[in-house]
Structure formats: C-alpha cells, structure tokens
Amino acid sequence: MSGSSRISAAAEIQRRLWGTDPQAWADLAEAHNRPLFEAVLDAAKVGQKTAVLDVGCGSGLALVLAEARGAIPSGLDVSPGLLQIARDRLPEAVLREGDMESLPFADAAFDAVTGINAFQFAGDPRQALREAARVVRPGGRVVASLFAAPERSQGTAAHEAMSALIPAGRQGDHAPYALSAPGNLEAALASAGLRAVQSSEVVCTWRYRNMDDAVRGLLCSAGGVRARQAVGEQAVRDVLRRTLAQFQDPQTGTVIMENTFRWAAACR
Numbered sequence: 001m002s003g004s005s006r007i008s009a010a011a012e013i014q015r016r017l018w019g020t021d022p023q024a025w026a027d028l029a030e031a032h033n034r035p036l037f038e039a040v041l042d043a044a045k046v047g048q049k050t051a052v053l054d055v056g057c058g059s060g061l062a063l064v065l066a067e068a069r070g071a072i073p074s075g076l077d078v079s080p081g082l083l084q085i086a087r088d089r090l091p092e093a094v095l096r097e098g099d100m101e102s103l104p105f106a107d108a109a110f111d112a113v114t115g116i117n118a119f120q121f122a123g124d125p126r127q128a129l130r131e132a133a134r135v136v137r138p139g140g141r142v143v144a145s146l147f148a149a150p151e152r153s154q155g156t157a158a159h160e161a162m163s164a165l166i167p168a169g170r171q172g173d174h175a176p177y178a179l180s181a182p183g184n185l186e187a188a189l190a191s192a193g194l195r196a197v198q199s200s201e202v203v204c205t206w207r208y209r210n211m212d213d214a215v216r217g218l219l220c221s222a223g224g225v226r227a228r229q230a231v232g233e234q235a236v237r238d239v240l241r242r243t244l245a246q247f248q249d250p251q252t253g254t255v256i257m258e259n260t261f262r263w264a265a266a267c268r
Contacts, residue, residue: 018225024220033116034061035202039200046112101123112142121222125178142194143264154258189266193268204261210255
C-alpha cells in the first residue's frame with residue numbers, strides 16, 4: 001500500500017481552493033455534470049458488485065450513482081468539507097481524505113477507478129494515473145475525464161474571466177485544461193502503463209435558475225476561490241455578472257452554458 005500521510009504541495013493548494021462552500025458546490029454545481037458521471041461509470045463498466053474508487057470524489061454524486069447500480073463505492077478527496085457531504089450521502093462507503101498522487105489503498109484493490117475532472121489538478125498527473133493503475137486489478141478499467149479544448153465550452157468564458165484576476169505568479173496553481181489538448185490524456189494514461197481502449201465526449205448543460213445561483217455556483221469552484229482571494233468577493237461577483245450576461249435568458253433569467261467534456265478508458 002502506498003503511504004497515505006504524504007500530501008504534495010499541489011494537493012495542499014487544491015485543499016485550500018476546494019470546499020470553501022461545499023453545500024453550494026453540491027447544490028449548484030455538481031449535478032450539472034451528471035451526464036458525464038453516468039458516461040464515465042458506463043465506460044468503467046460499473047455495475048452490480050463492482051468495487052469502484054472515485055479519485056477526487058468531491059461531494060460524492062458519482063459514487064451515489066455507482067451505488068444505485070449496485071456497486072461497492074469508495075472515494076478519495078483532499079477537501080474535508082466536500083468529503084463530509086459525501087459521507088452524509090454514503091454512510092457505508094469507504095471515503096478517505098488524501099492525495100491522488102499517493103493513494104491510501106492496496107494494490108489491485110478495485111475493479112474500476114474513475115477520476116472525473118480530477119487528474120489534471122495533480123502536481124504530477126502521470127504519477128496520479130500511475131497510482132490509479134496500481135490500485136486497479138489486472139483487467140480492470142481506469143476512466144479519466146476532463147474538459148475538452150477550452151473553445152468547446154461556454155463555461156470557459158467564466159473561467160478565463162476569473163483567471164484574469166489572478167497575479168501572473170499564481171497562474172499555475174490551478175490548471176483545469178492541463179490535459180485537454182488532443183492526445184494528452186491518452187499519452188498520460190499510456191505513461192502510467194495503461195492501454196487506452198475507448199474514448200468519447202459528453203456535453204453537459206450548466207443550468208442555473210438565476211444570475212445569483214450562477215455566480216454562487218462559480219464562486220465556490222477552485223477558480224472562484226482563487227479569484228476571490230486575489231481581488232475580493234465583490235470584484236469577482238461583478239466580473240462574473242458581466243461575463244455571464246451573454247448566457248442569461250432575458251425572459252426567464254435562467255443562465256445556461258453548454259460545456260463539452262472528454263473521457264478516456266484504459267485497461268491495466
């Protein structure tokens with residue numbers, strides 16, 4: 001078993017960025033990506049009695065969906081606030097706080113390992129994928145997902161607007177598109193000793209009932225927290241309102257953004 005106490009500098013940064021408003025994340029952000037969660041679980045062949053580990057499980061919705069399929073869910077996240085919501089949702093699951101670059105699980109412990117918009121936030125994504133490969137059984141699947149190229153998602157406008165508020169020296173702290181270039185994810189999986197077998201895309205609709213919900217949902221993301229720490233909450237709110245106005249229905253006030261995600265499945 002890899003050591004569970006070591007937390008990398010990158011993981012410490014992510015711990016500070018995620019989970020400042022875990023309930024808002026669970027209520028306003030997480031569920032938008034449910035089509036992606038279902039596609040990843042399908043690709044991982046998660047079903048009855050599947051032992052599945054979700055790396056970067058956050059507040060646990062993907063594992064709730066896995067449990068509904070009859071799977072045996074386990075999760076890891078670096079944010080204690082998000083994990084508490086996951087534990088409330090999944091009282092019987094094994095949910096551990098830790099670093100995806102040093103998973104606190106035994107070799108070949110799982111039938112499937114998923115990382116939904118997670119591995120790109122590791123200090124060394126290839127090390128995180130090597131750990132995923134270590135804990136999946138021979139013949140089991142590792143499925144990783146992330147944003148497709150930035151220009152293929154409307155949410156990129158909000159991400160870029162918030163990122164523009166960050167001092168240049170801190171731009172590398174949070175890189176949601178780090179593996180998004182064509183072929184990068186598959187190359188990272190191969191470097192971890194995994195053989196890519198399948199890939200596809202999923203469009204997720206981020207639908208907020210009004211501008212206040214949209215702003216709050218984005219403020220509780222890691223990008224929102226970074227921007228808030230840099231310039232203060234009101235300045236970020238003002239920028240987000242201006243940026244999101246293009247996606248707001250003038251009749252209903254609903255804010256809608258279409259975002260494209262990629263996933264790749266690989267076998268050990």
